[in-house]
Amino acid sequence: MDNWKLKEHPQLSRNNIVAVVVLDGWGEFKPDKYNCIHVADTPTMDSFKKSAPGRWRLLRAHGSAVGLPTEDDMGNSEVGHNALGAGRIFAQGAKLVDLALASGKIYQDEGFNYIKPSFETGTLHLIGLLSDGGVHSRLDQLQLLLKGASERGAKRIRLHILTDGRDVLDGSSVGFVETIEKDLAELRGKGVDAQIASGGGRMYVTMDRYENDWDVVKRGWDAQVLGEAPHKFKSAVEAVKKLREQPNANDQYLPPFVIVDENGKAVGPIVDGDAVVTFNFRADRMVMLAKALEYEDFDKFDRVRFPKIRYAGMLQYDGELKLPSHYLVSPPEIDRTSGEYLVHNGVRTFACSETVKFGHVTFFWNGNRSGYFDSNLEEYVEIPSDSGITFNVQPKMKALEIAERAKKAILSRRFHQVIDI
Numbered sequence: 001m002d003n004w005k006l007k008e009h010p011q012l013s014r015n016n017i018v019a020v021v022v023l024d025g026w027g028e029f030k031p032d033k034y035n036c037i038h039v040a041d042t043p044t045m046d047s048f049k050k051s052a053p054g055r056w057r058l059l060r061a062h063g064s065a066v067g068l069p070t071e072d073d074m075g076n077s078e079v080g081h082n083a084l085g086a087g088r089i090f091a092q093g094a095k096l097v098d099l100a101l102a103s104g105k106i107y108q109d110e111g112f113n114y115i116k117p118s119f120e121t122g123t124l125h126l127i128g129l130l131s132d133g134g135v136h137s138r139l140d141q142l143q144l145l146l147k148g149a150s151e152r153g154a155k156r157i158r159l160h161i162l163t164d165g166r167d168v169l170d171g172s173s174v175g176f177v178e179t180i181e182k183d184l185a186e187l188r189g190k191g192v193d194a195q196i197a198s199g200g201g202r203m204y205v206t207m208d209r210y211e212n213d214w215d216v217v218k219r220g221w222d223a224q225v226l227g228e229a230p231h232k233f234k235s236a237v238e239a240v241k242k243l244r245e246q247p248n249a250n251d252q253y254l255p256p257f258v259i260v261d262e263n264g265k266a267v268g269p270i271v272d273g274d275a276v277v278t279f280n281f282r283a284d285r286m287v288m289l290a291k292a293l294e295y296e297d298f299d300k301f302d303r304v305r306f307p308k309i310r311y312a313g314m315l316q317y318d319g320e321l322k323l324p325s326h327y328l329v330s331p332p333e334i335d336r337t338s339g340e341y342l343v344h345n346g347v348r349t350f351a352c353s354e355t356v357k358f359g360h361v362t363f364f365w366n367g368n369r370s371g372y373f374d375s376n377l378e379e380y381v382e383i384p385s386d387s388g389i390t391f392n393v394q395p396k397m398k399a400l401e402i403a404e405r406a407k408k409a410i411l412s413r414r415f416h417q418v419i420d421i
């Protein structure tokens with residue numbers, strides 16, 4: 001039988017309440033004039049630092065310390081919360097995909113073999129974030145996948161791109177599209193009918209998370225599956241350049257567009273018999289699209305058509321829901337997380353955040369697993385996020401409301417651990 005028993009902590013007795021507060025975006029770095037946290041007035045953090053000098057510790061939140069491929073990889077909420085929640089380091093999606101591509105295992109495993117029969121008469125669609133940010137996806141992985149799939153029989157390929165500007169500089173979308181267009185032209189030279197079919201900015205098209213705003217996914221669905229969008233262009237380079245010229249336009253929020261042929265017909269809607277791969281390795285912003293692509297019963301928006309496709313995720317995005325059921329690379333198996341230990345030891349936990357970060361302190365914290373371990377001992381509270389605004393106009397987001405709920409939870413003395421972000 002598994003041993004879940006935790007030893008008594010040498011300093012913290014069970015009657016103490018532990019508050020775990022994740023300050024998103026807070027970090028220590030070279031104290032120069034470009035470091036906004038260093039330059040800002042931060043009396044609360046300064047007083048914590050001064051009042052407990054022996055207990056102040058810095059956590060490394062990027063690179064190999066959180067399971068990323070190299071020390072140059074910046075951290076992000078997924079890998080950081082996974083590592084904090086599990087208390088251990090697991091090789092993360094970015095690294096697992098690198099390894100599977102390098103060894104060629106990605107093409108031998110179940111997921112690729114599941115989609116492969118569609119290559120004969122159907123189209124292979126690749127949907128994901130076009131960026132080298134390494135947070136949700138990576139351009140070089142997409143390039144290898146395009147090459148690998150075409151060498152293994154994909155004769156017609158359509159790419160549905162989402163522009164970034166959040167993990168990478170705004171405006172870099174143009175360069176990424178030009179780069180991938182060169183790869184597609186090379187494939188065409190080898191007789192593969194490969195081109196970009198649709199696109200849009202990640203925060204406005206497809207990549208919503210935690211069911212905050214299904215309209216975002218619908219805009220993507222209309223362009224990717226139905227081949228319908230308010231903007232139509234002959235090429236993706238032209239699309240991105242032109243759309244960026246609109247007032248206040250930026251990569252994150254570009255409107256959806258489709259690429260059309262000389263007759264004005266969309267070049268790559270998704271139809272019966274096609275294969276689809278969502279090539280992001282990170283889960284949170286792909287789960288909603290995965291549901292739309294996979295679930296027969298679906299009522300979040302009118303899909304108009306629900307094509308019979310072979311769909312695989314780059315990874316399985318939700319281990320509890322087993323979603324999607326087919327995937328190219330096995331996700332990190334994050335087991336024995338702190339949350340599971342705590343319920344086995346009768347420790348009561350309260351976790352709280354706003355919608356767009358809710359899964360960080362639940363799903364990511366618990367090893368990419370949705371739901372409670374034991375609802376008698378845990379309480380998760382979600383504060384609805386603002387929708388229809390961009391967070392740069394409201395950067396404090398719901399911090400005050402979250403703090404109030406956490407305060408209430410602490411004062412209620414019903415919990416031993418209170419986590420919030």
Ligand SMILES: O=C(O)[C@@H](CO)OP(=O)(O)O
Pocket residue numbers: 024075076077078135136166167285
């Ligand atoms: O918004 C997101 O998806 C990422 C950046 O791509 O940020 P975070 O890791 O903080 O969730």
